[in-house]
Amino acid sequence: MSHSLPQATVTSDVEEICLAYGNRPDALIEILYDIQNKLGHVPESTLPVIAEALNLSRAEVYGVVTFYHDFHLNPQGQYVIKICRAEACQSAGGFEVIAALEKALKIKLGETTKDGKITLEAVYCLGLCPMGPAALIDGKPKAAIKPDKVKALVKELA
Ligand code: FES
The missing domain is CATH 3.40.30.10 (Glutaredoxin)
Incomplete structure (x- = not known):
C-alpha cells in the first residue's frame, strides 16, 4: 500500500509525475489524478513537493485537493x-x-x-x-x- 512506501520513493514518484506534465501549474488536476491513481490517495506529505515542482504555494495545492471531492488526502477503505x-x-x-x-x-x-x-x-x-x-x-x-x-x-x- 502507498502509505507504507518510503517518503523518498513517494517524493520521486510525485516529481516524476509533475515532470511528465512539464511541471506546468495548469496541469495540476491531471497531476493530482495521476498521483492518486499511483498512490491510492494524495498524501499530505506530497503537497509541498507538488507546490515546489509547479511553482505554486502549498495553500494553492491544498485548496485544489480539498475542493474536489474526488481527491483524498487519506487512504480509502476497501x-x-x-x-x-x-x-x-x-x-x-x-x-x-x-x-x-x-x-x-x-x-x-x-x-x-x-x-x-x-x-x-x-x-x-x-x-x-x-x-x-x-x-x-x-x-x-x-x-x-x-x-x-x-x-x-x-x-x-x-
Ligand atoms: S439530492 Fe439528488 S440524489 Fe440526493
Missing part, C-alpha cells in the same frame, strides 16, 4: 459508502441516515473505519433525487435508505 448530502435527499431523511451510518461505523463523514474496511463520504446528488435518501455503496446506487436498515447494510459490507 469499500466506500458515498451518501448524498444534497437538498432533496436531506429533506427525505438523509440526516437521519447519515447519523445512523456514523453510529454503525463509529466514524464521521470523511473518515475510514479503524480496520481500513469502510470509508464514509459525502456526495452532492447522485441523480436519484426523487428516491432519496440515496447513496452509492461500493459503486452501486442504493435508493430510499431507511435509518433502521443501515445496520444491515453495513453488516453486508463487513
Whole structure:
C-alpha cells in the first residue's frame, strides 16, 4: 500500500509525475489524478513537493485537493459508502441516515473505519433525487435508505 512506501520513493514518484506534465501549474488536476491513481490517495506529505515542482504555494495545492471531492488526502477503505448530502435527499431523511451510518461505523463523514474496511463520504446528488435518501455503496446506487436498515447494510459490507 502507498502509505507504507518510503517518503523518498513517494517524493520521486510525485516529481516524476509533475515532470511528465512539464511541471506546468495548469496541469495540476491531471497531476493530482495521476498521483492518486499511483498512490491510492494524495498524501499530505506530497503537497509541498507538488507546490515546489509547479511553482505554486502549498495553500494553492491544498485548496485544489480539498475542493474536489474526488481527491483524498487519506487512504480509502476497501469499500466506500458515498451518501448524498444534497437538498432533496436531506429533506427525505438523509440526516437521519447519515447519523445512523456514523453510529454503525463509529466514524464521521470523511473518515475510514479503524480496520481500513469502510470509508464514509459525502456526495452532492447522485441523480436519484426523487428516491432519496440515496447513496452509492461500493459503486452501486442504493435508493430510499431507511435509518433502521443501515445496520444491515453495513453488516453486508463487513
Ligand atoms: S439530492 Fe440526493 S440524489 Fe439528488
